[in-house]
Amino acid sequence: MRWTVLDSPIGEFSVATDEDSVCGAHFGRVDAAADEPHDALSRQAIAELRAYFAGEVTEFTVPVSIPLGSEFERAVWREMTRIPYGEMLTYGDVARRVGDPGAARAVGVACNRNPIPVIVPCHRIVGAGGRLVGFGGGLPRKVHLLELEARVALQRQWS
Known part of the structure; x- marks a missing residue:
């Protein structure tokens, strides 16, 4: 899992990606978060979030996986x-x-x-x-x- 942090209108927002999907997000900076996306998937996630906060995107297309939870x-x-x-x-x-x-x-x-x-x-x-x-x-x-x-x-x- 790799974390990237985004400066957003609601403060720092960290996004985690694995090999093929977004697998986590967190309000604030995660200690291991990088300021720049690591790969194409994290670039896509950060780009979609920036566009969402700018009011340009109303639906996320980045793949998501949530392996945990009941x-x-x-x-x-x-x-x-x-x-x-x-x-x-x-x-x-x-x-x-x-x-x-x-x-x-x-x-x-x-x-x-x-x-x-x-x-x-x-x-x-x-x-x-x-x-x-x-x-x-x-x-x-x-x-x-x-x-x-x-x-x-x-x-x-x-x-």
């Missing part, structure tokens, strides 16, 4: 990738979509354990009634990501 967590992480750009679901919505309507809290735990935030968009999941609750990167980052996506989605819709 079956439930992996189901929640897959469901996160299905939430359209600029939209939000509640923890309860996601629990219903993965087949366990009473598991809203467990969805929150899975969000917290998401190993690839931003690319696997856990920020698109909110509390009941649209309340902003909890985020591994801190609520100001979640607000920034949601506002970015809402602004870009509206601009694209009205253009």
Whole structure:
């Protein structure tokens, strides 16, 4: 696993790649992170993230792999990738979509354990009634990501 750090509007953001996929991300700098991408895959990941933060990309195409996590967590992480750009679901919505309507809290735990935030968009999941609750990167980052996506989605819709 190789880490690269990106300076972004939400602070330093580290991205890990292996031979064929993005396999981790972290808010802040990981000690082993390089300032420049190591290979074509890390260059692609960093380029897509830069374009995302600039409002130019609404969907990531870089390959992702998450080898860890329970079956439930992996189901929640897959469901996160299905939430359209600029939209939000509640923890309860996601629990219903993965087949366990009473598991809203467990969805929150899975969000917290998401190993690839931003690319696997856990920020698109909110509390009941649209309340902003909890985020591994801190609520100001979640607000920034949601506002970015809402602004870009509206601009694209009205253009």
